[in-house]
Every structure is written in structure tokens, then in C-alpha cells.
Amino acid sequence: MGVEIKKDDFKRFLYRLIQKYEFIAPVKEDVVRFKHITDMKQIYLKEQPYFHAKQFFLPKEEVMFTYSEGKLAGPSEKKERIIYGLRLCDLNAIKHFDEIFADEEGYTQRRNNTILIGVHCTGCHDYSFCSSMDLKPYYDLYILELHDTYYIDCKSDKGKKLISRYKEIHMEIPKINSPRHLKNKNIMNHFDDPIWEKTADERCLSCGRCNLLCPVSMEFIHEEKIAYDLHSSNQIRKWDSDQYVDFSDFPKERTERLKQRIFFQLEYSKKNFGHTLCVGCGRCITGCPTHIDFVEILNNLEKKPGKRSLKKEGLS
Ligand code: SF4
Ligand code: SF4
Incomplete structure (x- = not known):
């Protein structure tokens, strides 16, 4: 179900939400990033944010537990907030985290306190x-801009409360047609292709940007910080690549690390989680300083049969 609201009424709707909740939305600075805002004029939806919104659920550095005077204390997050302007790719990254981090206290508290408002993407x-x-x-509310109205689709009770004053209708959300397609679905056939070594040797700087920009990646490093008097300590988790x-x-080999990242997200994750851990946002390609483009590599590989398929056909 959903509601249709005139553009002026939508402004008032958004204004009320910004007044009432801690409100996070894409803002254009040096690049577009999600930030806390207090004025709707700050919202910028014309480009996909360069940085995803993962840090609001899994912070770059987080105290997981504090140990003090024999007691262990976990995180406590109570603020109700809205994250607005999430595109379908980023909403699906949060969907994957909701499955993977369901048992983690800090993550669950933050998710329970957060309302997700998506926007229909017109400029991938x-x-x-x-x-x-x-x-x-996957959202609480999702905004589709029409000619002189907005259709707001709703998928949860949290979302329903926000639009309860408007009359219910139903509208189909159009499919997004992204500019590119990952054509190659049998990528294991190409695991041993020399293109990976060539790409890694010639172009990969091991800078880790691809991981850090990926809304689904979940590499962490854990540290313990012990106080000077040795009576308390913090267990810290930080993003890693x-x-x-x-x-x-x-x-340790660059080729293996490059392959592990791509094959884990597109292939091994299917076994471990039942689906790929890639939402097709393309950030790892845009953000890579040497533009290593795994979609282009895989699409080109599709044109020639991989080693494993040759074996299957008795040709090698
Ligand atoms: S961003 Fe590019 S260069 Fe940097 S580690 Fe990833 S693939 Fe290699
Ligand atoms: S396209 Fe790249 S950055 Fe985006 S989800 Fe897939 S692996 Fe991560």
C-alpha cells in the first residue's frame, strides 16, 4: 500500500519529519555523502552518494564492550532517527546486514531505532x-516522484504510522534500468583466467578503497584498549580491508586478494548466505584509483569459454 501526496504537501510532510527526528540524508560537499541535516534544502538527490550509509549502523570505529570494575557493558543506542534518500542498492545492502548482524546488540539497537526512507533512482x-x-x-517508505505529486510506497508498520493521515492507494513501482548489466553468471568458469593476475599485477595498488566504499563489505579489525590503571578496557572494532x-x-599475493574479493561477493557468498553480497552499486569501480572494472572483465570473459566449461565439453 501507499499514498499519493501533492508536491506542496510533501514538503510539509518532510519538514515535520526533519523537526521531529534525527534526520540523515545525502548532502553535496566535495562528494555526495550521508549526513545529519536540519534543513530540507541540504538534501541532494541528483547523484548516487559516493559514500554509502553503512557507518550509521556499523561505525568506522566502535566500542563493542566496556569492561570496568568487574562488569561488562554493551552499547546503548536510543535515538530515533530517519535515514532518507537511500537508493534500492543501499537499501538491499542494509537488508543483507539485517540478516548477518541480527544477533549483534549494537547493530540491532541502531536498526530498531531507524526508519529507512528510500527514493526511486532515476540517475544511476x-x-x-x-x-x-x-x-x-526493502524499506519503511519509498518515494516515487510523479508529475505534480509523489507516490509514497510503504512496507512496514513504522512507515505506516508516518503516512496514516493520507488516503491509501496502490501503485506499481517501475523497474530501475541500470546503465550496465553483469552478463556473466558462471564466473567460476573463469577463476583461473590469466586476466586476474595481469590486472592485479599491472593495476591493483592494494589501497583497499574498493572494500571501504562497498556498502556490503564487512571486514573488521578488533583491538583491546586497556586503561592506564589496568582496571578497565574497551573492546574496539574498526573497518578494515x-x-x-x-x-x-x-x-599475501595481490592476485589472490583481488580474486577473493570479487569471487566472495559474487559466488562464495551464495553458499554462505544464500545470495550474492553485491548490490551492483558500482562504487568499487568508480572509487578505484586505477578503475579496475570487474563487470567489464567478466562480461568480456563471457565471450570466450572458460577452462572448466572446456573440460566439461571434453575439449581440453
Ligand atoms: S580500489 Fe582498486 S587499486 Fe585499490 S585495492 Fe581495490 S582494486 Fe586494488
Ligand atoms: S558493485 Fe562493488 S561496491 Fe557495489 S556492492 Fe558490488 S562489490 Fe560492493
């Missing part, structure tokens, strides 16, 4: 391939 950036990634309608040479027990 050039590297987006979200139409290939089977994205689901599996592309760094010193990342955990990950392979």
Missing part, C-alpha cells in the same frame, strides 16, 4: 549494474 551513475542483482523492495597486504590470514 555510469558504473551501476543494479538491474542484474535481483534487488528487493581485505585488500591490504597485512589483512588477517588472507592470501
Whole structure:
């Protein structure tokens, strides 16, 4: 169900939400990023945000537990807030986290206190391939701009409360047609292709930007900070990248690390989580300083049969 609101009424609707809740939305600065706002004029929806909204659920650095005087204390998050202007790719990244971090106290508190308001994407950036990634309608409210009205689709009780004063209608949300498509669905056939080594050797800087910009990646490093008097300590978790040479027990060879990232997100994750862990946002490609474009690599590989398919056909 949903409601249709005239554009002027929608402004008033948004104004009330900004007054009432802690309100986070995309803002244009050096790049577009999600920030706390107090005025609707700050909202910028013309481009996909360069940075995703993951930090509001899984902070870049977080105290997981504090140990003090023999007692263990977890996080406590009570503020009610709205994250506005999320596109379908970022909403689906949150959907994946909701499954994966369901048992984590801090994450669950933040999610329970948050209302997700999506916007229908009309301006995907050039590297987006979200139409290939089977994205689901996952939000409390979702805004579709029409000629002189907005249709607000609703998928939860949290969302319903916000639009209860308006008359219910139903409208189909049009499909998003992203500028690119990931054509290659049998990528394991190309695991041993020399293109990976060539790409890693010639172009990968192991800078980790691809991970840090990915709304679904979840590499962390854990630390314990012990107080000077040794009576208390904090367990800290920070974002990390599996592309760094010193990342955990990950392979040290650059090619292996590059392949692990791509094959984990597109293939191994299906076994572990039942779906890919990529939402097709394209940020890892736009943000890569040497523009390593795994979609282009995989789409080109599709044109030639992979080693494993040759074997299957008895040709090698
Ligand atoms: S952003 Fe590009 S260069 Fe940096 S680690 Fe990732 S693939 Fe390599
Ligand atoms: S792997 Fe790249 S395209 Fe896929 S969700 Fe992460 S940043 Fe977006």
C-alpha cells in the first residue's frame, strides 16, 4: 500500500519529519555523502552518494564492550532517527546486514531505532549494474516522484504510522534500468583466467578503497584498549580491508586478494548466505584509483569459454 501526496504537501510532510527526528540524508560537499541535516534544502538527490550509509549502523570505529570494575557493558543506542534518500542498492545492502548482524546488540539497537526512507533512482551513475542483482523492495517508505505529486510506497508498520493521515492507494513501482548489466553468471568458469593476475599485477595498488566504499563489505579489525590503571578496557572494532597486504590470514599475493574479493561477493557468498553480497552499486569501480572494472572483465570473459566449461565439453 501507499499514498499519493501533492508536491506542496510533501514538503510539509518532510519538514515535520526533519523537526521531529534525527534526520540523515545525502548532502553535496566535495562528494555526495550521508549526513545529519536540519534543513530540507541540504538534501541532494541528483547523484548516487559516493559514500554509502553503512557507518550509521556499523561505525568506522566502535566500542563493542566496556569492561570496568568487574562488569561488562554493551552499547546503548536510543535515538530515533530517519535515514532518507537511500537508493534500492543501499537499501538491499542494509537488508543483507539485517540478516548477518541480527544477533549483534549494537547493530540491532541502531536498526530498531531507524526508519529507512528510500527514493526511486532515476540517475544511476555510469558504473551501476543494479538491474542484474535481483534487488528487493526493502524499506519503511519509498518515494516515487510523479508529475505534480509523489507516490509514497510503504512496507512496514513504522512507515505506516508516518503516512496514516493520507488516503491509501496502490501503485506499481517501475523497474530501475541500470546503465550496465553483469552478463556473466558462471564466473567460476573463469577463476583461473590469466586476466586476474595481469590486472592485479599491472593495476591493483592494494589501497583497499574498493572494500571501504562497498556498502556490503564487512571486514573488521578488533583491538583491546586497556586503561592506564589496568582496571578497565574497551573492546574496539574498526573497518578494515581485505585488500591490504597485512589483512588477517588472507592470501599475501595481490592476485589472490583481488580474486577473493570479487569471487566472495559474487559466488562464495551464495553458499554462505544464500545470495550474492553485491548490490551492483558500482562504487568499487568508480572509487578505484586505477578503475579496475570487474563487470567489464567478466562480461568480456563471457565471450570466450572458460577452462572448466572446456573440460566439461571434453575439449581440453
Ligand atoms: S580500489 Fe582498486 S587499486 Fe585499490 S585495492 Fe581495490 S582494486 Fe586494488
Ligand atoms: S562489490 Fe562493488 S558493485 Fe558490488 S556492492 Fe560492493 S561496491 Fe557495489
